[in-house]
Amino acid sequence: xxxxxxxxxxxxxxxxxxxxxxxxxxxxxxxxxxxxxxxxxxxxxxxxxxxxxxxxxxxxxxxxxxxxxxxxxxxxxxxxxxxxxxxxxxxxxxxxxxxxxxxxxxxxxxxxxxxxxxxxxxxxxxxxxxxxxxxxxxxxxxxxxxxxxxxxxxxxxxxxxxxxxxxxxxxxxxxxxxxxxxxxxxxxxxxxxxxxxxxxxxxxxxxxxxxxxxxxxxxxxxxxxxxxxxxxxxxxxxxxxxxxxxxxxxxxxxxxxxxxxxxxxxxxxxxxxxxxxxxxxxxxxxxxxxxxxxxxxxxxxxxxxxxxxxxxxxx
Amino acid sequence: xxxxxxxxxxxxxxxxxxxxxxxxxxxxxxxxxxxxxxxxxxxxxxxxxxxxxxxxxxxxxxxxxxxxxxxxxxxxxxxxxxxxxxxxxxxxxxxxxxxxxxxxxxxxxxxxxxxxxxxxxxxxxxxxxxxxxxxxxxxxxx
Numbered sequence: 001x002x003x004x005x006x007x008x009x010x011x012x013x014x015x016x017x018x019x020x021x022x023x024x025x026x027x028x029x030x031x032x033x034x035x036x037x038x039x040x041x042x043x044x045x046x047x048x049x050x051x052x053x054x055x056x057x058x059x060x061x062x063x064x065x066x067x068x069x070x071x072x073x074x075x076x077x078x079x080x081x082x083x084x085x086x087x088x089x090x091x092x093x094x095x096x097x098x099x100x101x102x103x104x105x106x107x108x109x110x111x112x113x114x115x116x117x118x119x120x121x122x123x124x125x126x127x128x129x130x131x132x133x134x135x136x137x138x139x140x141x142x143x144x145x146x147x148x149x150x151x152x153x154x155x156x157x158x159x160x161x162x163x164x165x166x167x168x169x170x171x172x173x174x175x176x177x178x179x180x181x182x183x184x185x186x187x188x189x190x191x192x193x194x195x196x197x198x199x200x201x202x203x204x205x206x207x208x209x210x211x212x213x214x215x216x217x218x219x220x221x222x223x224x225x226x227x228x229x230x231x232x233x234x235x236x237x238x239x240x241x242x243x244x245x246x247x248x249x250x251x252x253x254x255x256x257x258x259x260x261x262x263x264x265x266x267x268x269x270x271x272x273x274x275x276x277x278x279x280x281x282x283x284x285x286x287x288x289x290x291x292x293x294x295x296x297x298x299x300x301x302x303x304x305x306x307x308x309x310x311x312x313x314x315x
Numbered sequence: 316x317x318x319x320x321x322x323x324x325x326x327x328x329x330x331x332x333x334x335x336x337x338x339x340x341x342x343x344x345x346x347x348x349x350x351x352x353x354x355x356x357x358x359x360x361x362x363x364x365x366x367x368x369x370x371x372x373x374x375x376x377x378x379x380x381x382x383x384x385x386x387x388x389x390x391x392x393x394x395x396x397x398x399x400x401x402x403x404x405x406x407x408x409x410x411x412x413x414x415x416x417x418x419x420x421x422x423x424x425x426x427x428x429x430x431x432x433x434x435x436x437x438x439x440x441x442x443x444x445x446x447x448x449x450x451x452x453x454x455x456x457x
Binding site for chain 2: 195
């Protein structure tokens, strides 16, 4: 990934100095180990701040929505795919955006690391040769990276962005992965077991809406949960209201979700929201043979129809 | 809605499109066809008018089942409202059933204005199915 980092900086420098963009949106080192934070660079001399590693987990497409500037954006596979979806939905002006495609080797799931640390404070972390070295007061750990990769990255097929203007680094070949195995496991259970499963999972939800706020596709000016005229929606943490919130949100991103995993990463209560989102993806794949974010022209399934759509469920 | 107990019969909310299914229900009525009295009808301009949220909200309010019925594909008064609705409901039904709502609570049908008999059969089927499932409990706000 480090040669990609150099290439990203070069590309950013070139774009800024040739005045092709006003701003570069990328990642910079965070203040804590294993953390990066989104950064906005408008001067060539700030370009060395840009980093590219397994901790660059923010989906930067969120920052492009509704902006007027010409922006360069560092995008991994999932970022580029959400940019494609938002562009199709006219939230991002394609001509204003230069996508610096970057190869991704899978993000580190901080929650998995945190669980492993059992409350000990992490002071230093390095990732090298597929291993994570963690250091803190009185402990030192060397962990295999593959056990601490985000679940969305484990089955990701598009680690190389499908859409980009400049590519930095070397491309990662597309891998065949059984991306719906988790969903299939749940589907194999009985209706009652699934209900209990989701009830227990969503009971933890505190309705902070972090999942919505971080989602690049949740760009509505007034979200259905915030609307008060009329009130669509119960705002309590009553389980029924909470479950309906997650259901309706899943429905809203159906056919648009690119499984970047941002919602799961943002959840402070550790709810695996991907279980629901992934199902919407599976429905779209099976019923309409559609994968979101791979093209700028293809209309998503819920935006069109065909005379011979499947209707086995209709009497 | 009153809670389940002795002598419980399901209550089913039916969204019927103005141009076909509502007229079909009307035909069933004027032809004196017998069907269970468990449905309450909401007349909508088109099955495409039925927001998936209506269906979810009905379940939250304790309706034991929901029926959405519209014109046959190709017969929509608004040309394609039912075709748009068909995709929407396919996703909704798959998603709700994955979520743990019993299959059978959500029902969809195409009933034309001439199909009074079909309407009676559809309602009978839906009521039987929901009866065998028992009163709705999942997703109901207490």
